[in-house]
Amino acid sequence: MxxxxxxxxxxxxxxxxxxxxxxxxxxxxxxxxxxxxxxxxxxxxxxxxxxxxxxxxxxxxxxxxxxxxxxxxxxxxxxxxxxxxxxxxxxxxxxxxxxxxxxxxxxxxxxxxxxxxxxxxxxITDEQYDMMISFINRYSEHLDAEIEKANIHLN
The missing domain is CATH 1.10.10.10 (Winged helix-like DNA-binding domain superfamily/Winged helix DNA-binding domain)
Known part of the structure; x- marks a missing residue:
């Protein structure tokens, strides 16, 4: 893996x-x-x-x-x-x-x-929080874009 x-x-x-x-x-x-x-x-x-x-x-x-x-x-x-x-x-x-x-x-x-x-x-340190939050936000933005693409294809 x-x-x-x-x-x-x-x-x-x-x-x-x-x-x-x-x-x-x-x-x-x-x-x-x-x-x-x-x-x-x-x-x-x-x-x-x-x-x-x-x-x-x-x-x-x-x-x-x-x-x-x-x-x-x-x-x-x-x-x-x-x-x-x-x-x-x-x-x-x-x-x-x-x-x-x-x-x-x-x-x-x-x-x-x-x-x-x-x-x-x-x-958890502030630096670790910042790193995790940054990653989650980037991944969330990517998923938002994918959702938007999927919605366009559905309409």
Missing amino acids: NKEEELTASFRALFDKRAWLDKTEMEERLRGYKPSEVHTIEYIEKLPEPNVTKLAAALYVTRGAVSKLTKRLIAKKLIESYQKEDNKKEIFFRLTQEGREVFDTHEELHKQFRERDKAVFAE
């Missing part, structure tokens, strides 16, 4: 381990909600003026998938849609009180997981 293959295999194993370790607690504390619903709630809270287009881009799914998700979240009374006075064309989303509770639980779980893993991150 060459270095590139070793690195990508290590990334995959790392994320699989983290998902496995976090899964039980996530499922227990967020029972009744699918991961896609929780992540949609997360982006509705964090994105400025979230609409179908912004959510689709953030979640790397189609606008149709976001429409289905948001309808389901509205039916569960976790989000609500609204329009601006000066823009009656676009529909935006915001959390309801129940949606905020799901968001807060999700954030609390992530904080708990960061605390669990703190010992590993405490040993």
Whole structure:
């Protein structure tokens, strides 16, 4: 296995381990909600003026998938849609009180997981962080370009 293959295999194993370790607690504390619903709630809270287009881009799914998700979240009374006075064309989303509770639980779980893993991150130097962040950003930009090419071919 060459270095590139070793690195990508290590990334995959790392994320699989983290998902496995976090899964039980996530499922227990967020029972009744699918991961896609929780992540949609997360982006509705964090994105400025979230609409179908912004959510689709953030979640790397189609606008149709976001429409289905948001309808389901509205039916569960976790989000609500609204329009601006000066823009009656676009529909935006915001959390309801129940949606905020799901968001807060999700954030609390992530904080708990960061605390669990703190010992590993405490040993990393600023230089090591900078190097890893630089690599991840370069790789992410490459993947963004590939996604853009794939979207062009799909349309």
